[in-house]
Amino acid sequence: GAVVSQHPSWVICKSGTSVKIECRSLDFQATTMFWYRQFPKQSLMLMATSNEGSKATYEQGVEKDKFLINHASLTLSTLTVTSAHPEDSSFYICSARDGGGREGTDTQYFGPGTRLTVL
Amino acid sequence: GDSVTQMEGPVTLSEEAFLTINCTYTATGYPSLFWYVQYPGEGLQLLLKATKADDKGSNKGFEATYRKETTSFHLEKGSVQVSDSAVYFCALSSYSSASKIIFGSGTRLSIRP
Numbered sequence: 224g225a226v227v228s229q230h231p232s233w234v235i236c237k238s239g240t241s242v243k244i245e246c247r248s249l250d251f252q253a254t255t256m257f258w259y260r261q262f263p264k265q266s267l268m269l270m271a272t273s274n275e276g277s278k279a280t281y282e283q284g285v286e287k288d289k290f291l292i293n294h295a296s297l298t299l300s301t302l303t304v305t306s307a308h309p310e311d312s313s314f315y316i317c318s319a320r321d322g323g324g325r326e327g328t329d330t331q332y333f334g335p336g337t338r339l340t341v342l
Numbered sequence: 343g344d345s346v347t348q349m350e351g352p353v354t355l356s357e358e359a360f361l362t363i364n365c366t367y368t369a370t371g372y373p374s375l376f377w378y379v380q381y382p383g384e385g386l387q388l389l390l391k392a393t394k395a396d397d398k399g400s401n402k403g404f405e406a407t408y409r410k411e412t413t414s415f416h417l418e419k420g421s422v423q424v425s426d427s428a429v430y431f432c433a434l435s436s437y438s439s440a441s442k443i444i445f446g447s448g449t450r451l452s453i454r455p
Contacts, residue, residue: 265448266431269442269443272442318386333386
């Protein structure tokens, strides 16, 4: 089946530093990847949609200058949390869409998540 | 807009009990419906899906049937195991949501030995 990996699986950083999280589709090409944030015991909140070769589309309330997304190839998207602060500590999950774009047939496959702790 | 409503947890059952987690949806058009499972400390795994009315998704003993007349996609399992303890998310994807996945709030399931 389709596999999506994330790296690192966890990271601890100091306040004010930047952290990059990678998301890779291992056995399929993903023209679209999604980045989510999950707070403890809550559902996933979509942050942005990342399309290969174009700018990401951010959800309302998500700071695009704070969360930089790059989707440079069909198998890799990166999320950079710039000037991280303790309130950015969270579980970040990416997903990649595998499908032809026909209505009702798209399936997203999720990465294992990256736990970010900002001290 | 599109939305998913699922029963609140936590749900606590004894091993071998019957499980039902209710899920209903609101969507324009004909969405695809999913159940995802999240084990402690991990990301989401696709458990099962259904793409059209009356389809039944099944995996690992779990089943859910796409009921368009009741806009529901309830998750069921005949005999749960301790290893089924996790958070379960009902979700949909459709053209009206720009193929984004809309998640329910999640239901935490705990199985007692």
